[in-house]
Amino acid sequence: MAGSPSHSVDLSQAMIMAPSTPSDWLIISPIIITILAGSLMVMLRARPASHAYIATISMALVVACELLLLQNVLQNGPQSMTMGRWMPPFGISFTVDAMGALLAAISGIVALAVCIYSSLDINQTGRRLGFYPFLMLLMTGVSGSFLTGDIFNLYVWFEVMLISSFGLIILGGEKAQIDGALKYAILNLMATTLFLVATGLLYGVVGTLNMADIALKVRLLPPEAPMATIGALYFVAFAMKAAAFPVNFWLPASYHTPRIVVSAVFAGLLTKVGVYALIRTLVMILPESRDQLSDIMVVVAGATMLVGTLGALAQNDVRRILGYLVIAGIGSMLAGVAIGTGPAIMGSILYAVHSILVMTALYLALGVLIRMSGGKYKLSELGGGYKASSLLSLLFLILVFAVSGLPPFSGFWPKFVLVEAALGEGHTWLTVIILVSGLLTSIAMGRVWAHSFWRGGPIGTEDGRDAAPLTGLVGTVRARAFIPISALTVFVVLMGVMPTPFFGMAQQGSYSLLSPQAYTKAVFGEVIRQKQEHHKKRTEESEGKTMSDKKEEGNHQ
Amino acid sequence: MEILLALLVGAYFGVSVYLMMSRYIIRILIGVAILGNGVNLLIFTSGRLTREKPPIIPEGSMVPEVITANPLPQALILTAIVISFSFLAFLLVLAFRTYQELGTDNTIEMRVAEPDNEAFPPVSY
Numbered sequence: 001m002a003g004s005p006s007h008s009v010d011l012s013q014a015m016i017m018a019p020s021t022p023s024d025w026l027i028i029s030p031i032i033i034t035i036l037a038g039s040l041m042v043m044l045r046a047r048p049a050s051h052a053y054i055a056t057i058s059m060a061l062v063v064a065c066e067l068l069l070l071q072n073v074l075q076n077g078p079q080s081m082t083m084g085r086w087m088p089p090f091g092i093s094f095t096v097d098a099m100g101a102l103l104a105a106i107s108g109i110v111a112l113a114v115c116i117y118s119s120l121d122i123n124q125t126g127r128r129l130g131f132y133p134f135l136m137l138l139m140t141g142v143s144g145s146f147l148t149g150d151i152f153n154l155y156v157w158f159e160v161m162l163i164s165s166f167g168l169i170i171l172g173g174e175k176a177q178i179d180g181a182l183k184y185a186i187l188n189l190m191a192t193t194l195f196l197v198a199t200g201l202l203y204g205v206v207g208t209l210n211m212a213d214i215a216l217k218v219r220l221l222p223p224e225a226p227m228a229t230i231g232a233l234y235f236v237a238f239a240m241k242a243a244a245f246p247v248n249f250w251l252p253a254s255y256h257t258p259r260i261v262v263s264a265v266f267a268g269l270l271t272k273v274g275v276y277a278l279i280r281t282l283v284m285i286l287p288e289s290r291d292q293l294s295d296i297m298v299v300v301a302g303a304t305m306l307v308g309t310l311g312a313l314a315q316n317d318v319r320r321i322l323g324y325l326v327i328a329g330i331g332s333m334l335a336g337v338a339i340g341t342g343p344a345i346m347g348s349i350l351y352a353v354h355s356i357l358v359m360t361a362l363y364l365a366l367g368v369l370i371r372m373s374g375g376k377y378k379l380s381e382l383g384g385g386y387k388a389s390s391l392l393s394l395l396f397l398i399l400v401f402a403v404s405g406l407p408p409f410s411g412f413w414p415k416f417v418l419v420e421a422a423l424g425e426g427h428t429w430l431t432v433i434i435l436v437s438g439l440l441t442s443i444a445m446g447r448v449w450a451h452s453f454w455r456g457g458p459i460g461t462e463d464g465r466d467a468a469p470l471t472g473l474v475g476t477v478r479a480r481a482f483i484p485i486s487a488l489t490v491f492v493v494l495m496g497v498m499p500t501p502f503f504g505m506a507q508q509g510s511y512s513l514l515s516p517q518a519y520t521k522a523v524f525g526e527v528i529r530q531k532q533e534h535h536k537k538r539t540e541e542s543e544g545k546t547m548s549d550k551k552e553e554g555n556h557q
Numbered sequence: 558m559e560i561l562l563a564l565l566v567g568a569y570f571g572v573s574v575y576l577m578m579s580r581y582i583i584r585i586l587i588g589v590a591i592l593g594n595g596v597n598l599l600i601f602t603s604g605r606l607t608r609e610k611p612p613i614i615p616e617g618s619m620v621p622e623v624i625t626a627n628p629l630p631q632a633l634i635l636t637a638i639v640i641s642f643s644f645l646a647f648l649l650v651l652a653f654r655t656y657q658e659l660g661t662d663n664t665i666e667m668r669v670a671e672p673d674n675e676a677f678p679p680v681s682y
Contacts, residue, residue, distance in 0.1 A: 152633060152636075156636065156640075159640045159644075162644075163643070163644070163647070166647060166651075170651070173654070175658050175659065175669045176669045176670045177670075178651070178654055178655050178658050178659070179655065179659060179667050179668075179669040179670040180670040181651060182582070182651055182652065182655050182667070183664075183667075183670075185644075185647070185648055185651060186585060186586075186589065186648065189589060189644055189648070190577070190589070190592070193589075193592055193593065193596055193641075196596050196600075196637060197596050197599060200596065200599045200600035200603050200633075201599070201603055203600070203603060203604065203629075203630070203633075204602075204603025204604065204605075205603075252671070253670055253671055254670065256670070257670050313678075314677065314678070315678060316675060316676050316677060316678040316679075317675075378676075379678045379679060380676065380678065380679050447678070447679075450682060451679060451682070455682065459679040459681070459682075
């Protein structure tokens with residue numbers, strides 16, 4: 001029989017036999033659409049005028065797919081698709097739960113807003129240099145990180161994200177950009193390399209890369225397994241990506257150098273992907289390592305919040321103030337991870353959603369102000385924003401309230417949940433720091449609003465006089481600037497006044513992280529079903545055989 | 558053999574950390590290159606070391622008959638090599654452009670994005 005063509009192989013032992021359903025394709029659709037649009041635009045690089053349309057349409061498509069995916073996940077629990085029909089854990093799985101779907105959808109919305117705004121901020125040269133393809137490929141990396149269920153695949157998406165962000169940050173090639181980009185590039189590359197080190201060691205211990213499979217196997221490991229080391233490495237790597245103290249210095253050195261839309265998309269998305277990866281690895285996959293690191297994380301979270309807000313108070317460059325506020329937000333999210341209870345993780349997810357929306361909107365709004373004042377970005381030189389555009393100053397004030405965590409806007413609820421969780425677990429100091437950082441943020445941002453919008457002119461001029469009137473935006477430019485900012489602000493207000501749906505989604509996300517049974521079932525459900533079927537078939541076959549044997553015996557007699 | 562390789566990985570990491578703590582970009586980049594190689598060796602070592610037995614299943618059986626070399630770490634390393642090579646190439650060009658634009662490869666003197674003695678923000682209204 002050996003080697004003969006009739007030697008039949010039972011494929012159901014190694015491959016998934018059921019065909020992929022449309023809902024499976026929905027999981028990877030954001031990646032497919034963005035990567036196709038990106039490569040199409042690279043091919044059309046001689047026609048940069050078409051890029052804005054292609055990018056906006058495909059981002060709108062991605063948002064639609066991500067909203068459908070989010071709805072599907074909320075109704076039916078985590079969804080999984082394994083590539084190439086290989087059975088998990090051998091094939092690369094894309095697994096999405098409520099947290100991944102929620103963050104992917106919000107980041108898609110933000111990217112769509114940025115696409116519209118960038119038709120104003122990115123000139124012809126920037127388009128020819130490939131702004132839109134880089135943006136699309138950045139979104140491939142971001143969506144891939146939120147949707148993947150394989151830890152090495154997560155590393156690959158991080159690198160996709162990183163290389164496209166390099167392209168975006170040096171777009172234009174000014175001196176300051178190159179200076180900032182060098183520091184950004186080297187430190188981020190180091191962080192992803194540490195991530196790879198941790199993944200290599202983890203593979204050596206558990207022998208698998210599928211997150212659901214790791215989560216199952218880690219809980220069966222003997223106590224002498226070096227899980228504390230691996231957890232600490234993951235923590236350092238993702239803390240560096242997220243710009244937590246004391247590995248935050250690359251962020252204020254680089255985030256103010258590129259075009260303002262690039263800063264907006266970086267501030268909204270990149271650090272939050274780091275936090276997402278931290279939550280995914282330490283809360284879901286390696287919960288014991290998180291418990292061991294908890295005390296260190298509390299200190300890191302507190303220090304990050306203080307460094308971020310104090311840094312924001314000390315800056316004169318408004319773009320750098322926002323850079324420091326990104327860091328302060330990361331501290332609040334880390335506080336949730338450090339506390340580690342269900343409500344605390346829920347607070348972190350809510351804060352991530354809030355921070356993605358509000359930081360991008362703040363950068364875009366400041367971009368309009370800088371544009372109106374002719375490229376000035378120093379707080380001591382800005383002024384007269386209210387006179388030039390009262391709508392912009394209203395939107396900015398809402399965003400200032402939101403980022404400081406004041407009701408009734410989006411920042412209030414995550415802070416409320418985090419403070420409650422921190423008090424419940426007896427973290428008094430962390431509670432104090434969360435509240436103090438909110439106060440310091442409102443001082444720093446209130447000052448920005450008072451000086452650049454409320455005051456008639458820059459400091460030094462007599463207040464109430466329009467020392468240097470700003471130039472208002474003209475019709476078409478106005479629409480392209482205000483539609484994205486207003487849309488994001490509407491989300492910020494909605495999250496503040498109607499938090500229930502967001503609470504529901506974040507709660508489902510934190511539940512699925514802390515007890516990942518549904519997550520692992522989504523990955524391995526099909527395998528188990530197929531194995532049971534196979535077993536049933538085998539027993540039926542052998543029963544049939546014994547029946548026929550008996551018959552034969554009967555005939556002999 | 559694992560112990561020897563582990564020591565080698567440690568030596569790579571030590572050398573690269575030492576180089577990356579330098580203030581000169583070119584040394585940092587050499588450190589990054591060595592770090593990438595150290596990681597590749599680490600993945601290779603943690604993926605179980607075996608002699609050169611290819612993972613080929615003989616005809617007629619469903620699983621390999623002897624313990625074979627693990628092909629997965631090699632696939633992972635291949636991915637990591639491609640990525641680290643392309644990043645290093647990008648970083649080298651970026652470092653050269655930095656040297657051209659700023660006229661230095663000393664990171665302490667690179668203060669264009671974060672100027673020294675920057676004015677404080679206004680403290681009064």
